[in-house]
Amino acid sequence: MLIKLTGGTVYDPASGIDGQQQDIYVQDGRIIDVPKDGRPVDKEYDLRGKVVMSGAIDMHTHIGGGKGNIARTLLPEDHRQDPVHRTSITRSGNGHAMPSTYVAGYRYAEMGYTACFEPAVLPINARQAHMEMGDTPIVDKGGYVMLGSDDFLLRMMTANKDQKAINDYVAWTLNAAKGIGIKVVNAGGINAFKFNQRKLDLDEKNSHYDVTPRQILQTLAKAVQELGITHPLHVHGCNLGVPGNLETTLNTIKGIDGLPMHLTHIQFHSYGKEGDFKFSSGAAQIAEAINSNPNITADVGQILFGQTVTASGDNMRQHANHRFASPNKWVCMDIECDAGCGVVPFKYKDQNFVNALQWAIGLEIFLLVEDPWRIFLTTDHPNGAPFTSYPHLIRLLMDRSFRNDMLATIHPEAQKMTTLASIEREYTLNEIAIMTRAGAARIIGLKDRGALSAGNFADITVYTENPDRQTMFTKPDYVFKDGELVVKDGEVVKVTWGTTHIVKPDYDLSIEKDLKPYFDKYLTMKLGNFKISDDEISEDGRGSLTAHPLRGAA
Amino acid sequence: MTEITEVPSPFCGIGTDDLSIQVDGTTLKVTANGCSVNTPAFEQAIADTSPRIAGQAASLEAAATKAAELLRNTHQPVIGGCATDVNGMRALLALADKSGAVVDNMNFNNARRNLLALQDSGWMNTTLAELKNRCDLLLVVGTDLEAFAPRFFEKYLWNEEAMFLDSTANREIIYLGKAPSGNASTSPTGQKARVLPCADADLPDVTAALSALVKGHLLHVQSVAGIAISELQLIADKLKAAHYGVILWGAAALAFDQAELTVQTLCNIVKDLNQLGTRCSGFPLGGKEGDQTANQVCGWTTGYPARVNFARGYPEYDPYLYDTQALLNSREADVLVWVQAFNSSAQPPKTDLPTIVIGRSGMKFEKEPDVFIPVGTPGIDHSGHAYRLDNVVAIRLKKLRDSGLPSTAEVLTAIEQAL
Numbered sequence: 024m025l026i027k028l029t030g031g032t033v034y035d036p037a038s039g040i041d042g043q044q045q046d047i048y049v050q051d052g053r054i055i056d057v058p059k060d061g062r063p064v065d066k067e068y069d070l071r072g073k074v075v076m077s078g079a080i081d082m083h084t085h086i087g088g089g090k091g092n093i094a095r096t097l098l099p100e101d102h103r104q105d106p107v108h109r110t111s112i113t114r115s116g117n118g119h120a121m122p123s124t125y126v127a128g129y130r131y132a133e134m135g136y137t138a139c140f141e142p143a144v145l146p147i148n149a150r151q152a153h154m155e156m157g158d159t160p161i162v163d164k165g166g167y168v169m170l171g172s173d174d175f176l177l178r179m180m181t182a183n184k185d186q187k188a189i190n191d192y193v194a195w196t197l198n199a200a201k202g203i204g205i206k207v208v209n210a211g212g213i214n215a216f217k218f219n220q221r222k223l224d225l226d227e228k229n230s231h232y233d234v235t236p237r238q239i240l241q242t243l244a245k246a247v248q249e250l251g252i253t254h255p256l257h258v259h260g261c262n263l264g265v266p267g268n269l270e271t272t273l274n275t276i277k278g279i280d281g282l283p284m285h286l287t288h289i290q291f292h293s294y295g296k297e298g299d300f301k302f303s304s305g306a307a308q309i310a311e312a313i314n315s316n317p318n319i320t321a322d323v324g325q326i327l328f329g330q331t332v333t334a335s336g337d338n339m340r341q342h343a344n345h346r347f348a349s350p351n352k353w354v355c356m357d358i359e360c361d362a363g364c365g366v367v368p369f370k371y372k373d374q375n376f377v378n379a380l381q382w383a384i385g386l387e388i389f390l391l392v393e394d395p396w397r398i399f400l401t402t403d404h405p406n407g408a409p410f411t412s413y414p415h416l417i418r419l420l421m422d423r424s425f426r427n428d429m430l431a432t433i434h435p436e437a438q439k440m441t442t443l444a445s446i447e448r449e450y451t452l453n454e455i456a457i458m459t460r461a462g463a464a465r466i467i468g469l470k471d472r473g474a475l476s477a478g479n480f481a482d483i484t485v486y487t488e489n490p491d492r493q494t495m496f497t498k499p500d501y502v503f504k505d506g507e508l509v510v511k512d513g514e515v516v517k518v519t520w521g522t523t524h525i526v527k528p529d530y531d532l533s534i535e536k537d538l539k540p541y542f543d544k545y546l547t548m549k550l551g552n553f554k555i556s557d558d559e560i561s562e563d564g565r566g567s568l569t570a571h572p573l574r575g576a577a
Numbered sequence: 578m579t580e581i582t583e584v585p586s587p588f589c590g591i592g593t594d595d596l597s598i599q600v601d602g603t604t605l606k607v608t609a610n611g612c613s614v615n616t617p618a619f620e621q622a623i624a625d626t627s628p629r630i631a632g633q634a635a636s637l638e639a640a641a642t643k644a645a646e647l648l649r650n651t652h653q654p655v656i657g658g659c660a661t662d663v664n665g666m667r668a669l670l671a672l673a674d675k676s677g678a679v680v681d682n683m684n685f686n687n688a689r690r691n692l693l694a695l696q697d698s699g700w701m702n703t704t705l706a707e708l709k710n711r712c713d714l715l716l717v718v719g720t721d722l723e724a725f726a727p728r729f730f731e732k733y734l735w736n737e738e739a740m741f742l743d744s745t746a747n748r749e750i751i752y753l754g755k756a757p758s759g760n761a762s763t764s765p766t767g768q769k770a771r772v773l774p775c776a777d778a779d780l781p782d783v784t785a786a787l788s789a790l791v792k793g794h795l796l797h798v799q800s801v802a803g804i805a806i807s808e809l810q811l812i813a814d815k816l817k818a819a820h821y822g823v824i825l826w827g828a829a830a831l832a833f834d835q836a837e838l839t840v841q842t843l844c845n846i847v848k849d850l851n852q853l854g855t856r857c858s859g860f861p862l863g864g865k866e867g868d869q870t871a872n873q874v875c876g877w878t879t880g881y882p883a884r885v886n887f888a889r890g891y892p893e894y895d896p897y898l899y900d901t902q903a904l905l906n907s908r909e910a911d912v913l914v915w916v917q918a919f920n921s922s923a924q925p926p927k928t929d930l931p932t933i934v935i936g937r938s939g940m941k942f943e944k945e946p947d948v949f950i951p952v953g954t955p956g957i958d959h960s961g962h963a964y965r966l967d968n969v970v971a972i973r974l975k976k977l978r979d980s981g982l983p984s985t986a987e988v989l990t991a992i993e994q995a996l
Contacts, residue, residue: 102880106891117880352699
């Protein structure tokens with residue numbers, strides 16, 4: 024079937040197209056060049072006056088894995104307020120902070136998103152992450168595999184194993200757990216918490232292993248680079264949420280020695296300790312550090328006011344923050360000599376000084392980082408806010424007067440502690456398209472996604488131009504996934520199943536000679552049973568795997 | 578004849594995956610690492626392979642059509658049991674969504690003791706590998722651990738070597754409440770577990786006293802339920818002195834009224850210990866035969882654990898109202914679907930309502946159901962996934978033989994499509 028999208032105003036930063044009127048042709052799931060053979064168009068959409076972008080990509084959203092299911096189970100009262108009816112084509116479920124998987128897939132698609140990446144796949148829990156993502160319809164998905172607090176790596180580092188051996192282990196784990204990148208959460212900190220350390224600074228040693236967070240970050244960043252994995256080491260830094268952690272973050276940037284590194288939910292790591300409340304914005308220094316270090320990228324992890332739930336691998340910090348739980352119930356887990364997790368419900372309040380300033384700090388970072396290719400739009404769903412708040416966030420970025428109106432309503436002391444009112448920048452549609460499409464595809468390493476030139480998969484979102492950007496981005500006119508119309512007027516009209524994006528870096532099989540006895544002696548599963556096989560993803564007839572090239576091997 | 582090694586078991590709940598099984602046609606024999614739970618469950622012979630409608634052999638298609646007919650135009654179908662693998666549960670939830678049914682896991686009343694505590698105040702828990710490598714003090718509350726999982730001590734406490742213990746034999750085991758039924762908890766060097774016995778019904782008082790002592794409160798009694806306060810104080814002190822204490826309970830064993838409050842007390846003791854500066858974790862001994870699987874899959878599909886009702890067109894959760902037996906007793910239910918792919922000795926609840934059973938081959942009934950469809954067992958007749966009792970690890974179940982029996986998922990999907 025040949026589809027023609029006629030006359031839309033196209034924003035395709037990957038191709039350098041910034042708001043030009045263009046026709047787009049789609050056949051067999053891909054965008055194609057203008058057909059020269061005069062074959063008839065089977066279906067034409069008149070998109071004159073509409074805005075056309077590729078499907079949006081959420082590069083950091085907690086959509087699959089054990090901690091998400093703990094968060095769901097923990098908060099029945101949150102689901103009860105947002106029931107989702109079954110329709111003739113869609114399944115029922117529940118929404119709000121941590122929606123059921125079907126609802127998450129539908130709602131992402133209805134917002135124009137066509138791919139989502141789960142950033143905290145514990146290797147031992149990877150099956151669950153993939154099973155949940157396998158039940159998340161329409162969108163493509165993928166995961167970053169968590170390392171850095173696993174005892175095997177820390178034992179290797181303590182034993183001064185060479186970088187090559189560590190690379191083999193990293194690549195082996197990534198293949199076994201089927202991820203597209205490597206994530207570190209509070210490097211070594213989750214492990215240290217098991218030894219009863221309650222905080223771990225960048226240069227502080229694990230009380231059992233002779234290893235610091237800085238060394239872990241350097242080692243893993245080097246592994247990612249040497250293995251040719253496109254996505255830079257994805258780092259949830261030390262000291263999340265701690266006033267003054269700005270210094271840790273600046274040190275982390277300095278300490279990585281120019282290696283590619285992605286700092287995730289950086290808003291939570293940009294705090295000073297000035298002022299009457301000993302809590303202040305470090306956004307300016309952080310943005311400056313990002314601006315002057317081209318090896319660094321970041322997503323913001325914006326908070327927005329209201330009820331949500333925080334679900335993190337960082338059980339050390341989540342345990343420390345449990346006193347803020349609202350409602351007052353929370354879960355921490357130590358997991359399988361692999362990692363951990365902490366789930367703490369939060370209600371961010373605009374009249375709470377700290378929350379109000381967190382809100383302003385996130386926006387400051389968005390607006391002060393100059394290069395939209397290196398900063399990404401996230402709320403760290405559901406940690407800063409549910410992903411359904413993205414259209415509101417986009418309006419805050421694109422509309423200064425709206426932003427300043429909101430600013431005028433938050434805690435007055437927080438207003439005094441932010442430079443937000445003086446920042447004039449308004450994001451353009453092209454910059455939004457970079458942050459949520461082209462830049463995201465590039466940083467994850469997705470081949471043939473996030474762009475509208477011929478050869479790309481036809482993941483396309485069409486909006487009606489509207490000066491109220493929240494309205495515009497809430498309800499796309501059309502969303503095409505792999506060339507099929509899946510959403511019309513903001514509602515799912517067809518349910519399809521996306522692919523799972525992975526990378527498969529090479530490794531020396533001899534690493535299993537070390538791993539097998541380790542599994543037999545210390546773990547609770549056989550090595551062979553740990554590795555996820557391809558058919559586990561595809562045997563339901565809906566899932567598939569798409570392996571992306573490594574760097575330099577395009 | 579072939580031998581398959583490293584076979585994972587869905588039966589024991591502890592994720593045993595070191596079984597060796599000899600396959601001769603459809604006959605299985607456990608040749609290594611069996612136990613009193615796993616060996617008979619694997620070795621059980623295939624009995625019936627043909628579906629039955631009112632006791633008469635029928636094709637799968639006819640049985641699915643008949644089942645759909647019984648489900649059509651009902652007001653409140655109930656799908657109980659829910660003992661199957663991840664794909665079986667997925668298909669079960671799809672059928673429930675379409676037919677407006679209640680989904681209710683057969684052991685939910687046990688799991689509820691944990692879930693109510695979780696949903697009211699949360700917990701700090703750990704998993705098997707952490708226990709295996711770190712636990713230096715295990716407090717078992719109200720549970721006969723080795724009767725539940727015969728190889729638990731061998732695999733996770735008396736393992737030869739642990740990463741963070743000088744000698745696993747030095748782990749200290751304390752029982753509070755039920756005494757152990759055997760000697761599995763005796764260390765390899767002969768150190769017996771300390772046992773502070775009391776009646777199950779006294780556990781609320783005993784754990785409350787322990788909680789007070791952990792917090793440093795003074796108690797003005799000499800004993801509680803026959804246990805000297807000094808003994809409980811000793812446990813409190815040991816928990817505080819441990820590097821990585823673990824408090825273990827089996828919700829199924831806590832069979833007394835409002836046991837969720839005792840679970841909550843235990844969870845709060847763990848939290849208090851961590852707040853006071855010691856690491857300690859809880860270990861709720863989850864269920865077998867797909868309990869965790871049912872709650873996990875229902876969790877991500879609906880947002881709730883496996884006692885939900887789809888009657889309004891969306892899932893609603895109520896840990897009491899949607900109890901299968903209660904719905905049958907009150908006649909609110911008008912048809913029962915019962916799914917049990919693991920255990921052919923299990924029986925559906927008694928009812929005179931139309932009943933459809935999707936069960937492991939070989940099931941015997943006191944009353945022949947309207948439709949019976951024998952299915953394969955996950956991890957024997959087809960591959961699949963099942964959750965371990967610590968709820969974090971999903972194991973990959975292997976297909977061991979070609980029995981021709983359909984999977985739960987295939988049968989439930991056929992019924993859904995016929996609907």
